[in-house]
Amino acid sequence: MPSPTPHATCEGARQILDAALEAFATHGYSGASMHAIAQQAGVSKANVFHHFASKELLYLAVLRTAAQRWRENLVPIAQSNACFADQLKLLVQRVLDHLVSESAQSRVVLREMLENGALRGRELSEEIFNDNFRIETGVFRRAQANGELRAGVDPILAWAATLAACLFFFQTRDVLRFNPDFPYAEAPERFAQGIRDVLLNGIAAHPDLS
Amino acid sequence: MPSPTPHATCEGARQILDAALEAFATHGYSGASMHAIAQQAGVSKANVFHHFASKELLYLAVLRTAAQRWRENLVPIAQSNACFADQLKLLVQRVLDHLVSESAQSRVVLREMLENGALRGRELSEEIFNDNFRIETGVFRRAQANGELRAGVDPILAWAATLAACLFFFQTRDVLRFNPDFPYAEAPERFAQGIRDVLLNGIAAHPDLS
DNA sequence: GTCTATAAACTGATAGAC
DNA sequence: GTCTATCAGTTTATAGAC
Known part of the structure:
Protein backbone atom coordinates (compact mmCIF):
# COMPACT_ATOMS: atom_id res chain seq x y z
CA MET A 1 0.00 0.00 0.00
CA PRO A 2 1.34 3.44 -0.84
CA SER A 3 2.24 5.50 2.18
CA PRO A 4 0.99 9.10 2.33
CA THR A 5 4.55 10.39 2.74
CA PRO A 6 7.01 8.10 0.94
CA HIS A 7 10.52 7.82 2.29
CA ALA A 8 12.79 10.54 1.01
CA THR A 9 15.42 7.86 0.73
CA CYS A 10 13.51 6.16 -2.06
CA GLU A 11 15.00 7.43 -5.30
CA GLY A 12 11.91 6.55 -7.36
CA ALA A 13 9.59 8.63 -5.21
CA ARG A 14 11.93 11.61 -5.34
CA GLN A 15 12.09 11.53 -9.11
CA ILE A 16 8.32 11.30 -9.29
CA LEU A 17 8.01 14.29 -6.96
CA ASP A 18 10.41 16.30 -9.11
CA ALA A 19 8.55 15.48 -12.29
CA ALA A 20 5.19 16.17 -10.67
CA LEU A 21 6.39 19.51 -9.35
CA GLU A 22 7.40 20.65 -12.81
CA ALA A 23 4.19 19.36 -14.39
CA PHE A 24 1.82 20.88 -11.84
CA ALA A 25 3.69 24.19 -11.87
CA THR A 26 3.61 24.43 -15.64
CA HIS A 27 0.21 23.02 -16.54
CA GLY A 28 -1.84 23.30 -13.36
CA TYR A 29 -3.54 20.48 -11.50
CA SER A 30 -5.92 19.35 -14.23
CA GLY A 31 -3.48 20.05 -17.03
CA ALA A 32 -0.80 17.78 -15.62
CA SER A 33 -1.33 14.12 -16.53
CA MET A 34 -0.14 11.15 -14.52
CA HIS A 35 1.11 9.62 -17.74
CA ALA A 36 3.33 12.59 -18.52
CA ILE A 37 4.59 12.72 -14.94
CA ALA A 38 5.50 9.03 -15.02
CA GLN A 39 7.24 9.42 -18.36
CA GLN A 40 9.22 12.43 -17.17
CA ALA A 41 10.22 10.58 -14.00
CA GLY A 42 11.31 7.57 -16.05
CA VAL A 43 8.93 5.14 -14.36
CA SER A 44 5.64 3.48 -15.27
CA LYS A 45 2.29 5.06 -14.51
CA ALA A 46 1.44 2.18 -12.19
CA ASN A 47 4.60 2.88 -10.23
CA VAL A 48 3.47 6.42 -9.60
CA PHE A 49 0.27 5.01 -8.08
CA HIS A 50 2.38 2.62 -6.02
CA HIS A 51 4.11 5.57 -4.33
CA PHE A 52 1.15 7.95 -4.25
CA ALA A 53 -2.34 6.52 -3.89
CA SER A 54 -3.96 9.22 -6.04
CA LYS A 55 -3.24 12.28 -8.11
CA GLU A 56 -4.60 14.41 -5.29
CA LEU A 57 -2.18 12.95 -2.74
CA LEU A 58 0.73 13.37 -5.13
CA TYR A 59 -0.24 17.01 -5.57
CA LEU A 60 -0.46 17.55 -1.82
CA ALA A 61 2.95 15.94 -1.37
CA VAL A 62 4.35 18.37 -3.92
CA LEU A 63 2.83 21.32 -2.06
CA ARG A 64 4.17 20.05 1.26
CA THR A 65 7.67 19.70 -0.18
CA MET B 1 -18.27 30.55 -39.40
CA PRO B 2 -17.20 31.56 -35.91
CA SER B 3 -15.52 34.94 -35.78
CA PRO B 4 -12.47 35.39 -33.55
CA THR B 5 -14.13 38.26 -31.72
CA PRO B 6 -17.90 37.83 -31.65
CA HIS B 7 -20.01 40.96 -31.48
CA ALA B 8 -20.56 42.16 -27.95
CA THR B 9 -24.14 42.85 -29.01
CA CYS B 10 -24.79 39.12 -29.39
CA GLU B 11 -26.39 38.04 -26.13
CA GLY B 12 -25.51 34.36 -26.56
CA ALA B 13 -21.81 35.05 -27.00
CA ARG B 14 -21.79 37.27 -23.94
CA GLN B 15 -23.37 34.60 -21.77
CA ILE B 16 -20.86 32.06 -23.04
CA LEU B 17 -18.01 34.44 -22.23
CA ASP B 18 -19.36 34.97 -18.72
CA ALA B 19 -19.70 31.25 -18.08
CA ALA B 20 -16.27 30.55 -19.58
CA LEU B 21 -14.64 33.26 -17.44
CA GLU B 22 -16.01 31.71 -14.27
CA ALA B 23 -15.06 28.18 -15.34
CA PHE B 24 -11.50 29.05 -16.41
CA ALA B 25 -10.91 31.12 -13.29
CA THR B 26 -12.18 28.41 -10.98
CA HIS B 27 -10.87 25.22 -12.57
CA GLY B 28 -8.03 26.37 -14.81
CA TYR B 29 -7.78 25.93 -18.56
CA SER B 30 -7.67 22.14 -18.59
CA GLY B 31 -10.07 21.75 -15.69
CA ALA B 32 -12.83 23.73 -17.39
CA SER B 33 -14.98 21.65 -19.75
CA MET B 34 -16.81 22.96 -22.78
CA HIS B 35 -19.84 20.94 -21.70
CA ALA B 36 -20.00 22.64 -18.32
CA ILE B 37 -19.50 26.07 -19.89
CA ALA B 38 -22.35 25.48 -22.36
CA GLN B 39 -24.63 24.24 -19.61
CA GLN B 40 -23.83 27.21 -17.36
CA ALA B 41 -24.44 29.60 -20.29
CA GLY B 42 -27.77 27.93 -21.02
CA VAL B 43 -26.85 26.99 -24.60
CA SER B 44 -25.88 23.81 -26.43
CA LYS B 45 -22.28 22.77 -26.75
CA ALA B 46 -22.58 23.08 -30.52
CA ASN B 47 -23.62 26.69 -30.04
CA VAL B 48 -20.46 27.36 -28.10
CA PHE B 49 -18.43 25.98 -31.01
CA HIS B 50 -20.48 28.11 -33.36
CA HIS B 51 -19.40 31.29 -31.58
CA PHE B 52 -15.85 30.18 -30.71
CA ALA B 53 -14.10 27.79 -33.07
CA SER B 54 -12.13 26.06 -30.31
CA LYS B 55 -11.58 25.98 -26.57
CA GLU B 56 -8.31 27.83 -27.11
CA LEU B 57 -10.00 30.72 -28.92
CA LEU B 58 -12.70 30.94 -26.27
CA TYR B 59 -9.99 31.16 -23.63
CA LEU B 60 -8.18 33.92 -25.52
CA ALA B 61 -11.44 35.84 -25.86
CA VAL B 62 -11.91 35.60 -22.10
CA LEU B 63 -8.40 36.96 -21.51
CA ARG B 64 -8.99 39.80 -23.93
CA THR B 65 -12.21 40.78 -22.19
C1' DG C 1 6.88 -11.52 2.87
C1' DT C 2 7.51 -6.99 1.89
C1' DC C 3 9.01 -3.56 -1.38
C1' DT C 4 9.36 -1.96 -5.92
C1' DA C 5 8.27 -2.14 -10.40
C1' DT C 6 5.27 -3.13 -14.66
C1' DA C 7 1.71 -4.13 -18.33
C1' DA C 8 -2.81 -4.25 -19.44
C1' DA C 9 -7.36 -3.33 -18.83
C1' DC C 10 -11.29 -0.58 -17.02
C1' DT C 11 -14.43 3.41 -16.48
C1' DG C 12 -15.71 7.76 -17.30
C1' DA C 13 -15.11 12.27 -19.25
C1' DT C 14 -13.38 15.07 -22.91
C1' DA C 15 -13.07 18.08 -27.37
C1' DG C 16 -14.97 18.27 -31.28
C1' DA C 17 -17.67 16.34 -35.67
C1' DC C 18 -21.85 15.21 -37.91
C1' DG D 1 -28.67 16.20 -29.95
C1' DT D 2 -25.89 12.17 -30.93
C1' DC D 3 -21.63 10.03 -31.96
C1' DT D 4 -16.74 9.01 -31.66
C1' DA D 5 -12.09 8.62 -30.95
C1' DT D 6 -9.13 9.86 -27.41
C1' DC D 7 -7.25 10.28 -23.13
C1' DA D 8 -7.90 10.85 -18.21
C1' DG D 9 -7.26 8.55 -13.43
C1' DT D 10 -7.42 4.28 -11.36
C1' DT D 11 -7.28 -0.90 -10.55
C1' DT D 12 -5.79 -5.51 -11.00
C1' DA D 13 -2.69 -9.10 -12.05
C1' DT D 14 2.04 -10.25 -12.15
C1' DA D 15 6.89 -10.75 -10.97
C1' DG D 16 11.60 -9.94 -9.62
C1' DA D 17 14.66 -8.25 -5.38
C1' DC D 18 16.00 -7.70 -0.62
Whole structure:
Protein backbone atom coordinates (compact mmCIF):
# COMPACT_ATOMS: atom_id res chain seq x y z
CA MET A 1 0.00 0.00 0.00
CA PRO A 2 1.34 3.44 -0.84
CA SER A 3 2.24 5.50 2.18
CA PRO A 4 0.99 9.10 2.33
CA THR A 5 4.55 10.39 2.74
CA PRO A 6 7.01 8.10 0.94
CA HIS A 7 10.52 7.82 2.29
CA ALA A 8 12.79 10.54 1.01
CA THR A 9 15.42 7.86 0.73
CA CYS A 10 13.51 6.16 -2.06
CA GLU A 11 15.00 7.43 -5.30
CA GLY A 12 11.91 6.55 -7.36
CA ALA A 13 9.59 8.63 -5.21
CA ARG A 14 11.93 11.61 -5.34
CA GLN A 15 12.09 11.53 -9.11
CA ILE A 16 8.32 11.30 -9.29
CA LEU A 17 8.01 14.29 -6.96
CA ASP A 18 10.41 16.30 -9.11
CA ALA A 19 8.55 15.48 -12.29
CA ALA A 20 5.19 16.17 -10.67
CA LEU A 21 6.39 19.51 -9.35
CA GLU A 22 7.40 20.65 -12.81
CA ALA A 23 4.19 19.36 -14.39
CA PHE A 24 1.82 20.88 -11.84
CA ALA A 25 3.69 24.19 -11.87
CA THR A 26 3.61 24.43 -15.64
CA HIS A 27 0.21 23.02 -16.54
CA GLY A 28 -1.84 23.30 -13.36
CA TYR A 29 -3.54 20.48 -11.50
CA SER A 30 -5.92 19.35 -14.23
CA GLY A 31 -3.48 20.05 -17.03
CA ALA A 32 -0.80 17.78 -15.62
CA SER A 33 -1.33 14.12 -16.53
CA MET A 34 -0.14 11.15 -14.52
CA HIS A 35 1.11 9.62 -17.74
CA ALA A 36 3.33 12.59 -18.52
CA ILE A 37 4.59 12.72 -14.94
CA ALA A 38 5.50 9.03 -15.02
CA GLN A 39 7.24 9.42 -18.36
CA GLN A 40 9.22 12.43 -17.17
CA ALA A 41 10.22 10.58 -14.00
CA GLY A 42 11.31 7.57 -16.05
CA VAL A 43 8.93 5.14 -14.36
CA SER A 44 5.64 3.48 -15.27
CA LYS A 45 2.29 5.06 -14.51
CA ALA A 46 1.44 2.18 -12.19
CA ASN A 47 4.60 2.88 -10.23
CA VAL A 48 3.47 6.42 -9.60
CA PHE A 49 0.27 5.01 -8.08
CA HIS A 50 2.38 2.62 -6.02
CA HIS A 51 4.11 5.57 -4.33
CA PHE A 52 1.15 7.95 -4.25
CA ALA A 53 -2.34 6.52 -3.89
CA SER A 54 -3.96 9.22 -6.04
CA LYS A 55 -3.24 12.28 -8.11
CA GLU A 56 -4.60 14.41 -5.29
CA LEU A 57 -2.18 12.95 -2.74
CA LEU A 58 0.73 13.37 -5.13
CA TYR A 59 -0.24 17.01 -5.57
CA LEU A 60 -0.46 17.55 -1.82
CA ALA A 61 2.95 15.94 -1.37
CA VAL A 62 4.35 18.37 -3.92
CA LEU A 63 2.83 21.32 -2.06
CA ARG A 64 4.17 20.05 1.26
CA THR A 65 7.67 19.70 -0.18
CA ALA A 66 7.56 23.22 -1.57
CA ALA A 67 6.50 24.63 1.80
CA GLN A 68 9.29 22.75 3.56
CA ARG A 69 11.95 24.07 1.20
CA TRP A 70 10.64 27.60 1.68
CA ARG A 71 10.80 27.25 5.43
CA GLU A 72 14.31 25.85 5.32
CA ASN A 73 15.44 28.91 3.40
CA LEU A 74 13.89 31.40 5.82
CA VAL A 75 14.57 29.96 9.26
CA PRO A 76 18.20 31.23 9.31
CA ILE A 77 17.02 34.81 8.78
CA ALA A 78 14.78 34.73 11.81
CA GLN A 79 17.74 33.62 13.92
CA SER A 80 20.03 36.37 12.73
CA ASN A 81 21.22 39.02 15.18
CA ALA A 82 21.97 41.67 12.57
CA CYS A 83 20.38 45.11 12.67
CA PHE A 84 16.99 45.58 11.05
CA ALA A 85 18.31 47.15 7.85
CA ASP A 86 20.63 44.20 7.32
CA GLN A 87 17.94 41.69 8.19
CA LEU A 88 15.59 43.35 5.71
CA LYS A 89 18.33 43.21 3.09
CA LEU A 90 18.90 39.54 3.82
CA LEU A 91 15.17 38.77 3.80
CA VAL A 92 14.52 40.42 0.45
CA GLN A 93 17.59 38.78 -1.06
CA ARG A 94 16.69 35.34 0.26
CA VAL A 95 13.05 35.52 -0.78
CA LEU A 96 13.81 36.87 -4.25
CA ASP A 97 16.55 34.30 -4.75
CA HIS A 98 14.34 31.47 -3.57
CA LEU A 99 11.47 32.53 -5.80
CA VAL A 100 13.65 32.77 -8.88
CA SER A 101 15.91 29.76 -8.34
CA GLU A 102 13.10 27.48 -7.11
CA SER A 103 10.68 28.82 -9.67
CA ALA A 104 8.60 25.65 -10.04
CA GLN A 105 7.97 25.37 -6.31
CA SER A 106 6.99 29.01 -6.13
CA ARG A 107 4.66 28.78 -9.09
CA VAL A 108 2.89 25.69 -7.80
CA VAL A 109 2.12 27.37 -4.48
CA LEU A 110 1.01 30.66 -6.04
CA ARG A 111 -1.16 28.74 -8.45
CA GLU A 112 -2.77 26.78 -5.70
CA MET A 113 -3.74 30.01 -3.98
CA LEU A 114 -5.36 31.30 -7.17
CA GLU A 115 -7.15 28.11 -8.15
CA ASN A 116 -8.25 26.72 -4.85
CA GLY A 117 -7.37 29.23 -2.18
CA ALA A 118 -10.93 29.65 -1.02
CA LEU A 119 -11.68 25.94 -0.81
CA ARG A 120 -8.43 24.62 0.57
CA GLY A 121 -7.61 27.90 2.27
CA ARG A 122 -7.95 26.71 5.82
CA GLU A 123 -5.79 23.60 5.52
CA LEU A 124 -3.20 25.46 3.47
CA SER A 125 -3.11 28.26 5.97
CA GLU A 126 -2.77 26.00 8.94
CA GLU A 127 -0.50 23.30 7.58
CA ILE A 128 1.73 25.26 5.29
CA PHE A 129 1.65 29.02 5.62
CA ASN A 130 1.28 29.78 9.31
CA ASP A 131 4.78 28.61 10.12
CA ASN A 132 6.34 30.84 7.51
CA PHE A 133 4.09 33.70 8.57
CA ARG A 134 5.36 33.53 12.14
CA ILE A 135 9.00 33.27 11.08
CA GLU A 136 8.84 36.18 8.68
CA THR A 137 6.69 38.59 10.69
CA GLY A 138 8.94 37.90 13.68
CA VAL A 139 11.71 39.88 11.98
CA PHE A 140 9.49 42.96 11.87
CA ARG A 141 7.99 42.49 15.33
CA ARG A 142 11.43 42.32 16.93
CA ALA A 143 12.58 45.32 14.94
CA GLN A 144 9.70 47.33 16.35
CA ALA A 145 10.49 46.14 19.87
CA ASN A 146 14.08 47.33 19.32
CA GLY A 147 12.89 50.71 18.08
CA GLU A 148 14.20 50.11 14.58
CA LEU A 149 10.76 49.82 12.97
CA ARG A 150 8.67 53.00 13.13
CA ALA A 151 6.21 52.84 16.02
CA GLY A 152 3.09 53.68 14.03
CA VAL A 153 3.54 50.85 11.55
CA ASP A 154 1.84 47.46 11.92
CA PRO A 155 4.68 44.92 11.60
CA ILE A 156 2.30 42.70 9.66
CA LEU A 157 1.79 45.42 7.04
CA ALA A 158 5.53 45.98 6.84
CA TRP A 159 5.96 42.25 6.25
CA ALA A 160 3.15 42.23 3.69
CA ALA A 161 4.63 45.13 1.71
CA THR A 162 8.05 43.46 1.70
CA LEU A 163 6.89 40.02 0.64
CA ALA A 164 4.47 41.58 -1.85
CA ALA A 165 7.30 43.36 -3.67
CA CYS A 166 9.25 40.11 -3.97
CA LEU A 167 6.27 38.16 -5.24
CA PHE A 168 5.46 40.94 -7.69
CA PHE A 169 8.94 40.82 -9.14
CA PHE A 170 8.73 37.07 -9.55
CA GLN A 171 5.26 37.02 -11.05
CA THR A 172 5.58 39.90 -13.47
CA ARG A 173 9.19 39.37 -14.46
CA ASP A 174 8.49 37.30 -17.55
CA VAL A 175 6.03 39.87 -18.81
CA LEU A 176 7.87 43.06 -17.85
CA ARG A 177 11.08 41.64 -19.30
CA PHE A 178 9.79 42.70 -22.70
CA ASN A 179 8.82 46.17 -21.54
CA PRO A 180 11.67 48.53 -22.48
CA ASP A 181 10.65 50.95 -19.71
CA PHE A 182 11.14 48.35 -16.97
CA PRO A 183 14.89 47.94 -16.38
CA TYR A 184 14.82 45.52 -13.44
CA ALA A 185 13.82 42.20 -14.98
CA GLU A 186 17.44 41.18 -15.47
CA ALA A 187 18.69 42.94 -12.34
CA PRO A 188 17.05 41.41 -9.25
CA GLU A 189 19.70 42.90 -6.97
CA ARG A 190 18.98 46.43 -8.21
CA PHE A 191 15.27 45.84 -7.75
CA ALA A 192 15.92 44.56 -4.24
CA GLN A 193 18.01 47.60 -3.37
CA GLY A 194 15.42 50.03 -4.71
CA ILE A 195 12.58 48.29 -2.92
CA ARG A 196 14.48 48.40 0.36
CA ASP A 197 14.90 52.14 -0.02
CA VAL A 198 11.23 52.60 -0.83
CA LEU A 199 10.17 50.48 2.13
CA LEU A 200 12.54 52.00 4.65
CA ASN A 201 12.29 55.66 3.67
CA GLY A 202 8.97 55.94 1.87
CA ILE A 203 8.18 57.64 -1.39
CA ALA A 204 6.68 60.93 -0.22
CA ALA A 205 8.81 64.02 -0.76
CA HIS A 206 7.41 65.61 2.42
CA PRO A 207 6.49 62.89 4.95
CA ASP A 208 3.08 63.48 6.46
CA LEU A 209 0.55 61.37 8.27
CA SER A 210 -2.48 61.13 6.04
CA MET B 1 -18.27 30.55 -39.40
CA PRO B 2 -17.20 31.56 -35.91
CA SER B 3 -15.52 34.94 -35.78
CA PRO B 4 -12.47 35.39 -33.55
CA THR B 5 -14.13 38.26 -31.72
CA PRO B 6 -17.90 37.83 -31.65
CA HIS B 7 -20.01 40.96 -31.48
CA ALA B 8 -20.56 42.16 -27.95
CA THR B 9 -24.14 42.85 -29.01
CA CYS B 10 -24.79 39.12 -29.39
CA GLU B 11 -26.39 38.04 -26.13
CA GLY B 12 -25.51 34.36 -26.56
CA ALA B 13 -21.81 35.05 -27.00
CA ARG B 14 -21.79 37.27 -23.94
CA GLN B 15 -23.37 34.60 -21.77
CA ILE B 16 -20.86 32.06 -23.04
CA LEU B 17 -18.01 34.44 -22.23
CA ASP B 18 -19.36 34.97 -18.72
CA ALA B 19 -19.70 31.25 -18.08
CA ALA B 20 -16.27 30.55 -19.58
CA LEU B 21 -14.64 33.26 -17.44
CA GLU B 22 -16.01 31.71 -14.27
CA ALA B 23 -15.06 28.18 -15.34
CA PHE B 24 -11.50 29.05 -16.41
CA ALA B 25 -10.91 31.12 -13.29
CA THR B 26 -12.18 28.41 -10.98
CA HIS B 27 -10.87 25.22 -12.57
CA GLY B 28 -8.03 26.37 -14.81
CA TYR B 29 -7.78 25.93 -18.56
CA SER B 30 -7.67 22.14 -18.59
CA GLY B 31 -10.07 21.75 -15.69
CA ALA B 32 -12.83 23.73 -17.39
CA SER B 33 -14.98 21.65 -19.75
CA MET B 34 -16.81 22.96 -22.78
CA HIS B 35 -19.84 20.94 -21.70
CA ALA B 36 -20.00 22.64 -18.32
CA ILE B 37 -19.50 26.07 -19.89
CA ALA B 38 -22.35 25.48 -22.36
CA GLN B 39 -24.63 24.24 -19.61
CA GLN B 40 -23.83 27.21 -17.36
CA ALA B 41 -24.44 29.60 -20.29
CA GLY B 42 -27.77 27.93 -21.02
CA VAL B 43 -26.85 26.99 -24.60
CA SER B 44 -25.88 23.81 -26.43
CA LYS B 45 -22.28 22.77 -26.75
CA ALA B 46 -22.58 23.08 -30.52
CA ASN B 47 -23.62 26.69 -30.04
CA VAL B 48 -20.46 27.36 -28.10
CA PHE B 49 -18.43 25.98 -31.01
CA HIS B 50 -20.48 28.11 -33.36
CA HIS B 51 -19.40 31.29 -31.58
CA PHE B 52 -15.85 30.18 -30.71
CA ALA B 53 -14.10 27.79 -33.07
CA SER B 54 -12.13 26.06 -30.31
CA LYS B 55 -11.58 25.98 -26.57
CA GLU B 56 -8.31 27.83 -27.11
CA LEU B 57 -10.00 30.72 -28.92
CA LEU B 58 -12.70 30.94 -26.27
CA TYR B 59 -9.99 31.16 -23.63
CA LEU B 60 -8.18 33.92 -25.52
CA ALA B 61 -11.44 35.84 -25.86
CA VAL B 62 -11.91 35.60 -22.10
CA LEU B 63 -8.40 36.96 -21.51
CA ARG B 64 -8.99 39.80 -23.93
CA THR B 65 -12.21 40.78 -22.19
CA ALA B 66 -10.50 40.74 -18.79
CA ALA B 67 -7.75 43.03 -20.09
CA GLN B 68 -10.27 45.48 -21.50
CA ARG B 69 -12.23 45.69 -18.23
CA TRP B 70 -9.03 46.31 -16.27
CA ARG B 71 -8.02 49.12 -18.58
CA GLU B 72 -11.46 50.72 -18.39
CA ASN B 73 -11.19 50.83 -14.61
CA LEU B 74 -7.79 52.51 -14.54
CA VAL B 75 -7.94 55.11 -17.29
CA PRO B 76 -9.93 57.62 -15.17
CA ILE B 77 -7.21 57.64 -12.49
CA ALA B 78 -4.54 58.76 -14.93
CA GLN B 79 -6.72 61.70 -15.89
CA SER B 80 -7.29 62.91 -12.35
CA ASN B 81 -5.91 66.30 -11.22
CA ALA B 82 -5.86 65.53 -7.50
CA CYS B 83 -2.70 65.78 -5.41
CA PHE B 84 -0.39 62.77 -5.27
CA ALA B 85 -1.58 61.49 -1.90
CA ASP B 86 -5.18 61.52 -3.13
CA GLN B 87 -4.24 59.93 -6.45
CA LEU B 88 -2.37 57.20 -4.60
CA LYS B 89 -5.40 56.65 -2.41
CA LEU B 90 -7.63 56.45 -5.45
CA LEU B 91 -5.25 54.11 -7.27
CA VAL B 92 -4.97 51.66 -4.39
CA GLN B 93 -8.72 51.75 -3.82
CA ARG B 94 -9.53 51.21 -7.49
CA VAL B 95 -7.03 48.42 -8.00
CA LEU B 96 -8.02 46.60 -4.80
CA ASP B 97 -11.71 47.01 -5.58
CA HIS B 98 -11.28 45.80 -9.14
CA LEU B 99 -9.28 42.77 -8.03
CA VAL B 100 -11.80 41.78 -5.39
CA SER B 101 -15.04 42.60 -7.19
CA GLU B 102 -13.87 41.21 -10.55
CA SER B 103 -12.16 38.29 -8.91
CA ALA B 104 -12.66 35.84 -11.76
CA GLN B 105 -11.09 38.17 -14.32
CA SER B 106 -8.15 38.87 -12.03
CA ARG B 107 -7.53 35.21 -11.29
CA VAL B 108 -7.63 34.22 -14.94
CA VAL B 109 -5.02 36.83 -15.86
CA LEU B 110 -2.72 36.15 -12.91
CA ARG B 111 -2.85 32.42 -13.57
CA GLU B 112 -2.01 32.98 -17.20
CA MET B 113 1.11 34.86 -16.10
CA LEU B 114 2.24 31.87 -14.04
CA GLU B 115 2.18 29.56 -17.06
CA ASN B 116 5.79 28.78 -17.65
CA GLY B 117 5.71 27.87 -21.28
CA ALA B 118 4.18 31.24 -22.06
CA LEU B 119 3.15 29.64 -25.31
CA ARG B 120 -0.45 30.70 -24.94
CA GLY B 121 -1.31 34.34 -24.94
CA ARG B 122 1.94 35.81 -23.80
CA GLU B 123 1.65 38.60 -26.31
CA LEU B 124 -1.74 39.21 -24.80
CA SER B 125 -0.35 39.44 -21.30
CA GLU B 126 2.30 41.81 -22.55
CA GLU B 127 -0.38 43.89 -24.19
CA ILE B 128 -2.39 44.02 -20.99
CA PHE B 129 0.55 44.91 -18.86
CA ASN B 130 2.21 47.44 -21.12
CA ASP B 131 -0.93 49.51 -21.56
CA ASN B 132 -1.67 49.57 -17.86
CA PHE B 133 2.01 50.08 -17.12
CA ARG B 134 2.01 53.38 -18.97
CA ILE B 135 -1.23 54.55 -17.37
CA GLU B 136 -0.26 53.62 -13.84
CA THR B 137 3.39 54.69 -13.83
CA GLY B 138 2.30 58.05 -15.25
CA VAL B 139 0.75 58.88 -11.89
CA PHE B 140 4.12 58.46 -10.18
CA ARG B 141 6.15 60.16 -12.90
CA ARG B 142 3.98 63.26 -12.78
CA ALA B 143 4.13 63.28 -8.98
CA GLN B 144 7.91 63.35 -9.16
CA ALA B 145 7.82 66.16 -11.71
CA ASN B 146 5.59 68.10 -9.31
CA GLY B 147 7.94 67.49 -6.39
CA GLU B 148 5.45 65.31 -4.53
CA LEU B 149 7.36 62.06 -5.05
CA ARG B 150 10.76 61.97 -3.36
CA ALA B 151 13.51 62.77 -5.86
CA GLY B 152 15.70 59.74 -5.17
CA VAL B 153 12.93 57.25 -5.88
CA ASP B 154 12.46 55.58 -9.25
CA PRO B 155 8.78 56.14 -10.11
CA ILE B 156 8.69 52.65 -11.56
CA LEU B 157 9.71 51.15 -8.23
CA ALA B 158 7.11 53.25 -6.44
CA TRP B 159 4.51 51.94 -8.86
CA ALA B 160 5.75 48.37 -8.44
CA ALA B 161 5.58 48.51 -4.65
CA THR B 162 2.05 49.93 -4.82
CA LEU B 163 0.64 47.44 -7.29
CA ALA B 164 2.50 44.63 -5.53
CA ALA B 165 0.74 45.32 -2.26
CA CYS B 166 -2.66 45.23 -3.96
CA LEU B 167 -1.92 41.97 -5.77
CA PHE B 168 -0.55 40.48 -2.57
CA PHE B 169 -3.75 41.27 -0.71
CA PHE B 170 -5.86 39.72 -3.43
CA GLN B 171 -3.76 36.59 -3.84
CA THR B 172 -3.17 35.74 -0.21
CA ARG B 173 -6.51 36.86 1.16
CA ASP B 174 -8.22 33.47 0.98
CA VAL B 175 -5.36 31.82 2.80
CA LEU B 176 -4.57 34.53 5.37
CA ARG B 177 -8.26 34.80 6.19
CA PHE B 178 -7.85 31.74 8.38
CA ASN B 179 -4.77 33.12 10.11
CA PRO B 180 -5.91 34.71 13.40
CA ASP B 181 -2.85 36.99 13.40
CA PHE B 182 -3.77 38.60 10.06
CA PRO B 183 -6.63 41.05 10.69
CA TYR B 184 -6.97 42.56 7.22
CA ALA B 185 -8.62 39.82 5.16
CA GLU B 186 -12.08 41.21 5.86
CA ALA B 187 -10.98 44.84 5.92
CA PRO B 188 -9.58 45.85 2.53
CA GLU B 189 -9.96 49.55 3.32
CA ARG B 190 -7.86 49.23 6.49
CA PHE B 191 -5.23 47.34 4.54
CA ALA B 192 -5.26 50.04 1.86
CA GLN B 193 -4.85 52.79 4.43
CA GLY B 194 -1.99 51.03 6.18
CA ILE B 195 -0.21 50.30 2.94
CA ARG B 196 -0.50 53.93 1.86
CA ASP B 197 1.14 54.99 5.11
CA VAL B 198 3.94 52.45 4.68
CA LEU B 199 4.53 53.51 1.10
CA LEU B 200 4.43 57.26 1.70
CA ASN B 201 6.33 57.44 4.98
CA GLY B 202 8.41 54.27 5.07
CA ILE B 203 8.89 51.79 7.87
CA ALA B 204 12.25 52.85 9.28
CA ALA B 205 12.17 54.55 12.69
CA HIS B 206 15.16 56.69 11.73
CA PRO B 207 15.22 57.34 7.97
CA ASP B 208 18.63 56.76 6.48
CA LEU B 209 19.93 56.11 3.00
CA SER B 210 21.36 52.59 3.01
C1' DG C 1 6.88 -11.52 2.87
C1' DT C 2 7.51 -6.99 1.89
C1' DC C 3 9.01 -3.56 -1.38
C1' DT C 4 9.36 -1.96 -5.92
C1' DA C 5 8.27 -2.14 -10.40
C1' DT C 6 5.27 -3.13 -14.66
C1' DA C 7 1.71 -4.13 -18.33
C1' DA C 8 -2.81 -4.25 -19.44
C1' DA C 9 -7.36 -3.33 -18.83
C1' DC C 10 -11.29 -0.58 -17.02
C1' DT C 11 -14.43 3.41 -16.48
C1' DG C 12 -15.71 7.76 -17.30
C1' DA C 13 -15.11 12.27 -19.25
C1' DT C 14 -13.38 15.07 -22.91
C1' DA C 15 -13.07 18.08 -27.37
C1' DG C 16 -14.97 18.27 -31.28
C1' DA C 17 -17.67 16.34 -35.67
C1' DC C 18 -21.85 15.21 -37.91
C1' DG D 1 -28.67 16.20 -29.95
C1' DT D 2 -25.89 12.17 -30.93
C1' DC D 3 -21.63 10.03 -31.96
C1' DT D 4 -16.74 9.01 -31.66
C1' DA D 5 -12.09 8.62 -30.95
C1' DT D 6 -9.13 9.86 -27.41
C1' DC D 7 -7.25 10.28 -23.13
C1' DA D 8 -7.90 10.85 -18.21
C1' DG D 9 -7.26 8.55 -13.43
C1' DT D 10 -7.42 4.28 -11.36
C1' DT D 11 -7.28 -0.90 -10.55
C1' DT D 12 -5.79 -5.51 -11.00
C1' DA D 13 -2.69 -9.10 -12.05
C1' DT D 14 2.04 -10.25 -12.15
C1' DA D 15 6.89 -10.75 -10.97
C1' DG D 16 11.60 -9.94 -9.62
C1' DA D 17 14.66 -8.25 -5.38
C1' DC D 18 16.00 -7.70 -0.62
